[in-house]
Amino acid sequence: MTAQPEIAIEFDHVSYRLAEGRELLSDLSLAIYRGEIFMLLGRSGSGKTTTLKLINRLLEPSSGEVRVEAKSTMAWDPIRLRRRVGYAIQEVGLFPHYSVAKNVGLIPMLEGWPRERTDGRVGEVLNLVGLSPETFLKRYPHQLSGGQRQRVGLARALAADPPILLMDEPFGALDPLSRVELQTEFQQLQQRLGKTVVFVTHDVGEALLLGSRIALMENGRMLSVQTPKEFLNSQDPKTKAYVDAFSASHRVLEDGR
Amino acid sequence: MNRRTFLSGAVALALTSCMPKRKGVAIGTKNFTEQLLLGEILAQTIEHTVPVSVERRFYLAGSYICHQAILAGRVDMYVEYTGTALTAILKQPPISNRSEVFSIVKNQYQQRFGLEVLPSLGFDNSFAMVMRGEDAERLKLRTLSDLSSVAPRMRMGVGYEFSERPDGYPGLVKTYSLQFAEPPRIMDLGLLYRALQSKQVDIVAGSNTDGLIAALGLIVLEDDKHYFPPYEAVPIVRPQALQADPRIRAGLERLTGKISAEDMRHLNYAVDGQKQDPVQVVEQYLREHKILPS
Amino acid sequence: MNFFHFIARHRAEVLTLTAEHLWLVSISMLLAVGIGVPLGIVLTRKPGWKAIILGTNNVIQTIPSLALFGLLLPLPWLGVRADRLTITALTLYALLPIVRNTFTGISGIEAPVREAALGMGLDSRQILWHVELPLAMPVILAGVRVATVITIGVATIAAAIGAGGLGEFIFRGLAMVDNNVILAGAIPAALMALIADGILGLLQSLLQRPRH
Numbered sequence: 001m002t003a004q005p006e007i008a009i010e011f012d013h014v015s016y017r018l019a020e021g022r023e024l025l026s027d028l029s030l031a032i033y034r035g036e037i038f039m040l041l042g043r044s045g046s047g048k049t050t051t052l053k054l055i056n057r058l059l060e061p062s063s064g065e066v067r068v069e070a071k072s073t074m075a076w077d078p079i080r081l082r083r084r085v086g087y088a089i090q091e092v093g094l095f096p097h098y099s100v101a102k103n104v105g106l107i108p109m110l111e112g113w114p115r116e117r118t119d120g121r122v123g124e125v126l127n128l129v130g131l132s133p134e135t136f137l138k139r140y141p142h143q144l145s146g147g148q149r150q151r152v153g154l155a156r157a158l159a160a161d162p163p164i165l166l167m168d169e170p171f172g173a174l175d176p177l178s179r180v181e182l183q184t185e186f187q188q189l190q191q192r193l194g195k196t197v198v199f200v201t202h203d204v205g206e207a208l209l210l211g212s213r214i215a216l217m218e219n220g221r222m223l224s225v226q227t228p229k230e231f232l233n234s235q236d237p238k239t240k241a242y243v244d245a246f247s248a249s250h251r252v253l254e255d256g257r
Numbered sequence: 258m259n260r261r262t263f264l265s266g267a268v269a270l271a272l273t274s275c276m277p278k279r280k281g282v283a284i285g286t287k288n289f290t291e292q293l294l295l296g297e298i299l300a301q302t303i304e305h306t307v308p309v310s311v312e313r314r315f316y317l318a319g320s321y322i323c324h325q326a327i328l329a330g331r332v333d334m335y336v337e338y339t340g341t342a343l344t345a346i347l348k349q350p351p352i353s354n355r356s357e358v359f360s361i362v363k364n365q366y367q368q369r370f371g372l373e374v375l376p377s378l379g380f381d382n383s384f385a386m387v388m389r390g391e392d393a394e395r396l397k398l399r400t401l402s403d404l405s406s407v408a409p410r411m412r413m414g415v416g417y418e419f420s421e422r423p424d425g426y427p428g429l430v431k432t433y434s435l436q437f438a439e440p441p442r443i444m445d446l447g448l449l450y451r452a453l454q455s456k457q458v459d460i461v462a463g464s465n466t467d468g469l470i471a472a473l474g475l476i477v478l479e480d481d482k483h484y485f486p487p488y489e490a491v492p493i494v495r496p497q498a499l500q501a502d503p504r505i506r507a508g509l510e511r512l513t514g515k516i517s518a519e520d521m522r523h524l525n526y527a528v529d530g531q532k533q534d535p536v537q538v539v540e541q542y543l544r545e546h547k548i549l550p551s
Numbered sequence: 552m553n554f555f556h557f558i559a560r561h562r563a564e565v566l567t568l569t570a571e572h573l574w575l576v577s578i579s580m581l582l583a584v585g586i587g588v589p590l591g592i593v594l595t596r597k598p599g600w601k602a603i604i605l606g607t608n609n610v611i612q613t614i615p616s617l618a619l620f621g622l623l624l625p626l627p628w629l630g631v632r633a634d635r636l637t638i639t640a641l642t643l644y645a646l647l648p649i650v651r652n653t654f655t656g657i658s659g660i661e662a663p664v665r666e667a668a669l670g671m672g673l674d675s676r677q678i679l680w681h682v683e684l685p686l687a688m689p690v691i692l693a694g695v696r697v698a699t700v701i702t703i704g705v706a707t708i709a710a711a712i713g714a715g716g717l718g719e720f721i722f723r724g725l726a727m728v729d730n731n732v733i734l735a736g737a738i739p740a741a742l743m744a745l746i747a748d749g750i751l752g753l754l755q756s757l758l759q760r761p762r763h
Contacts, residue, residue: 056670082672093667097685106681107671156671166670279567288726312564316723318711325633325713331571 005033007070008164008196009055014064016050016220024050026220027064034163037190037197039211041204041242047220048200052166055198056085068164083107086157086165086195090172092149094141100126100152101137107160125155128193130185147178154186158193165197171206183209204246208232216242281310282498282505285323285332288316290535291382291466294524295336297539298512299492305549306508309501320345328370333498334509338382338488342366342374351424355381355487366493373496375509377489380518384419384485385465386429389453390474400481401433404460413441414449414458424486426462432484450475465518468526477518490516511548557731565720569739572716575706576743579638580699583645587698588691590646591653592679601654608647616644616705620712637706637714644705645698652694656687689759696751703744707736717743 009032016025025047032038040048053059054066057073066073073081094103101122108118123133129151141149150170157165171179187210190197201207207214208228216223216231216239223238232243282303286296293315300311314332317323320341326332342362343349347369352358363374386401393399396407404411419425420443429435442458449461450469463470465477465488492509499506520542527538543549558565594601614622619640624630629639660683668682684691710718720736723729 058666058670079672079674082670087667087670089663089667089670091661091663093661093663093665095664095668095682095686098681110673110677153667288723312567314719316726317713317719318722318726322633322711322713326715328632329634329715331715 005035007031008034008068009198010067010070011051011054012065012067014054014061014066016047016054016059017062024220025054028222029064030215030222030225032196032198034196035194036212037199037210039207039214040198040200040217041202041207041214042217043202045219046217048217049168050220051217052168052198052200055164055166056082056087083111083160084162084164086160086162088150088153088157088165088167088170090169092153092170094149094152094156096141098140099137100131100139100141100144103141103152104156104159106156111160121159121161122155125158126152128158128189129155131155145178146174147182150174150178150182163196165195167197168200169202172201172203186210204242208246279312279330281312282307282334282501283312283314283332285317285326285335286315287320287323287335288318290468290528291521291525292336293535294521294528294539295378295490297535298516298543299334299336299509301536301539301543302508302512302548303505305543306511307502307504309505327372327493327495330495330497334492334494336378336490337493339377339491340383340486340488342491342493343486351486353483353486355483355489358487359489359491362491371496373494373499375492375494376513377491378512379490379514379516380466380521381487381489382464382466382521383480383488384425385463385467385470385477386460386480387450387453387463387467387470387475387477388460389456390476392459393476393478398478400479401429401484402481404478405434405436408435408437411437411459412439412457413437414444414452414461415441416446416449416462417443419462429484432482466521466525468522468524468529471519471522472526472530515546515548554731554734558735561735565735565739568715568717568719568736569743571714572703572706572718572740572743575634575637575641575709575714575716576699576702579641579645579702579706580695582638582642583649583698583702584695586642587646587649587694588653591650591691592657592683594650594654595657595683605647605651605654608650611643612647616640616708617711619643620708624712633709633713634715636712637709641702641705641709645702648694648697648701649691652690653687656690656694657683659690660686689755692751692755692758696748696755699747699751700744703740703747707740 011028011030014025014028015023017023028047028051040051042048050059054061054073055068057066057076057078060074068076068081068085095106098106101119104125105118105122108121113121122137126133126136131148131151136144136148136152141152144152150173153170157167171182174182183206190210199210208231211228213225213227214231215225218238224234224236226234226239231239234240234243284296284300284303286292296313296315300313303309304311314326317326317332317335320337323332323335323337324346327335337346339355339358339362340351343358344351347362347365349361349365352361359374359377366372366374386404388398396403398404398407413426415426420441426441430437441462442452444452449458449463450467450473452458453461453475454473460478469475470477492512494509524538524542527533528535540549590604594604611619620636623636623640626636629635664682664686665678668678673681706714706716707718707721710716710722717736717740721733724732724734724736
């Protein structure tokens, strides 16, 4: 008998409206299960980043309810909520005046962890993201490459070992080689850690590669939620459009051989 | 910026704010000749009475600044005029009675500022009505009351301030029933004595200790009805300075009543008119009056 | 007389007046930073107040310093003592560069850094301490530097209302028509400003670790 998968995050008829009335998200309802990598796929302006930010209460719903670990985000203390939800964004946002060690160890320190535990965890999590602590602990953000910065951002998000991870196009600004490198490593990492990940992307390939389920979004609405296999074989015209675009960009490989 | 740098910076800044204790005695003066001479008199008297270093903080621009300086302890003493102390510093209305003014100033300075007011050095620097010496002799004029009979035949010269102040010209003519033929000629203070000398005017409103009074053989008519408020020259002193050494008070007390208006006029003229060095003028004066050994 | 001879003979006085000057400047700067930096921080939280606070500061700065001293004179308690008055006026003058630079420095922090800090779960006090103040520090320090040099200069005028300091030499020298005395006030004041500017500039460059 298979156990009912536990719901980590739930959207219950959530809408988000701006002050001037424009609606960025309309009546969104979905459930994200523990341990899955849930992809939010769509063009710019489709509402995927808005959806992400409603989870860690950087935004608050205009109507409906967002529940994290069965509790409404509005009932959570925002600080406690954000400490349980790791957050990694495209520009990374490392603190330029802190070393890598200080950046990564900041939340553990603020959580009151003893020094040795923090130091140990920082080393551990840097190894997890593929950075050797001896080399990188004392470096500053301006001394890192784009890929290294992204890894440190991920390490920082993982430092306090949060059960949920939010990622907003984290690999989008990297060169293709670094991007694939990090995608592959992330996949392996997730297999080890089993965190609940909500991942925003506009790259179909990334969604297909990493996602356990893909939610297609357009104009503030969720069009569908499918597994990668269902996505590839879907007859829905919007989904097909994405798949075709993906194939088109990869046709060059087939033709070239 | 870490905590340590910030704290050490703040401590360094706070240290610079600690004022070092001043040694010796500091004397202040306002920025006109008579004050400089008086300051020099106080300084040399103290220097020869007590083995203490005397700092001369002269040329302070006015009563307010001197008052601030002595309140803050930047100077230990300066010479003020009782009338000025009463109206400008204590902000009281002017009074004519000399001893009343002195006691009000003495008591109020003690109560409000904790400062001691020593007795007058011996002269009054109030407004003075000045005439040519030979005229006064000829007309047998000694007091302002004597003036009422001859006023219609005289012309007066005044500075702008004297003409406007209620305790200046208007009050003067009222108190002494003076009926001058014409209204007074208003002119620059510096030109008053020249006009008097060249007979453009016959009587001017000057100050009691103006140097030119002695030099030009002029005389001051006595204010017998005590119309002009008194401006006695009194040393204002910080008690801390007096407590530091009892010889300081003794030295200052030797000057009480020693300097007459006539003396002051001569001293003023020596510096303003004859361009002598104030330090030497004072030294000579003090020797003559046996305050300094000859 | 040679100027250096003059300084040597009167060095006790020069030191006294320099100490007085330093005292006026130090207290005022401590107050200005203590009031100005929090005020700048408040402005970043309540941008609606910008017009009033920066506007008022601007008006104060436009008033010529001697006039400001004169305007404060008739006030009760404040106008009674020249040093109180002077420190008030100096603090008011130093406020604008500090408030403005604190505001600009904090506002100028890059959005991703701020967003990451928020998303990590830093509360507003922690954001102030770990992100805003450290990153804004070079700009704030630039404001402090400007304010300090201004304060040292305006403090020379304070002697005109009886607060002491190096300005007393300058006014005395003008009354005596003696250049040595004027310079005995002007040169130490200028040196003080240069040294303060140099020290703060050094501090600025030490903090300006390359960040990009």
